[in-house]
Amino acid sequence: MTDASFDEVEIRRPDLRQPFPRRFRIRLTGQTVVALSRRAKYLLATLSSSETLLIHLGMSGSFRIDVPVEGGVGSTTGQPAPVDRHDHVVFHMSSGATIAYNDPRRFGLMNLLSRAALANHPALSRLGPEPLSPSFDALALARACKGKKTSLKAALLDQRVVAGLGNIYVSEALHRAGLSPRRRASTIVTPGGTPRASAHRLTSAITQVLTEAVARTLDSASYRSSRFRVYDREGKPCRRARCGGVIKRQTQAGRSTFYCPVCQD
Ligand SMILES: [Zn+2]
Incomplete structure (x- = not known):
């Protein structure tokens, strides 16, 4: 996903655990993912706009990545990968990959945060060190x-x-x-x-x-x-x-x- 940009973002329902942020699709489209990281149970994608896409998988969230193959996307038949009814967000990347966010129970969340909002995020800003990082001793x-x-x-x-x-x-x-x-x-x-x-x-x-x-x-x-x-x-x-x-x-x-x-x- 890093270095790829969002060609198109499909949002298939208005919310997960909470509504998607305002103008979510427009704020993502055209942005490049410059870094991917994880903090506690959050996934963070830093965008070229300097906003961060913050994702929590909740209880049942997962990503399915379909990469392009010769003659098509996701399968040798050349047909696009089928959409599941629990695929709530589908990212079409400039690399040709399609990334579907699937979440039957919808306890996951996606948000877009500025640098300042990320630094002051109530759950993230007070987190202790990661146990497998050098800062944990x-x-x-x-x-x-x-x-x-x-x-x-x-x-x-x-x-x-x-x-x-x-x-x-x-x-x-x-x-x-x-x-x-x-x-x-x-x-x-x-x-x-x-x-x-x-x-x-x-x-x-x-x-x-x-x-x-x-x-x-x-x-x-x-x-x-x-x-x-x-x-x-x-x-x-x-x-x-x-x-x-x-x-x-x-x-x-x-x-x-x-x-x-x-x-x-
Ligand atoms: Zn014992």
């Missing part, structure tokens, strides 16, 4: 948890502390780090703001858990056989060697937390 995590009286579990689910971590991987990372989800977030940092050993363990555990999860999604065979250490394993034996604990489930802030009461403290 024990010091950053310790600073974000300093003085926090909430549980470590709740702190890690807070997108202002670290962006994009969900319930499953928070549980898995805490088990790997040997830290109880119920301990206070502030216990991983000294009063002076220095990360304790626990903050270093937790940072590495988060990085490892996510790196392994990404690798698994690229290898469907191991994805199917992947085994969580604690998630969804209530009543089952802890997988840490020689631990002997039994996984417990507890509800914290409306979310299920799984942990081993023996090796996580």
Whole structure:
């Protein structure tokens, strides 16, 4: 999509989760995509107009890309790819590719933001570091948890502390780090703001858990056989060697937390 421009934009309904922005089609047509990036659960396409196309896939959104082949688009028959009834937006790119946004439940959203609006976006401007970026380290995590009286579990689910971590991987990372989800977030940092050993363990555990999860999604065979250490394993034996604990489930802030009461403290 980068370096291609929007030849034509078809908008097949007035809204997704919210209405499309004013003059959406006109503001996109002719613009070149100069950069594509992601921040937490948002996709960002920076346009030559200096506006940014902000996209959230919601619960069921996805993109389908049909690239031109000899004699036509999207198929060897030379016929244009068929339009699904849940294709709500279709981008026709200068490269010949057609990009359809499909979203049966329509919880997704698309917006066009100026640089200033993007910088002040309520969800984006307060996001913590991306967990797989160099800006995420024990010091950053310790600073974000300093003085926090909430549980470590709740702190890690807070997108202002670290962006994009969900319930499953928070549980898995805490088990790997040997830290109880119920301990206070502030216990991983000294009063002076220095990360304790626990903050270093937790940072590495988060990085490892996510790196392994990404690798698994690229290898469907191991994805199917992947085994969580604690998630969804209530009543089952802890997988840490020689631990002997039994996984417990507890509800914290409306979310299920799984942990081993023996090796996580
Ligand atoms: Zn254990």
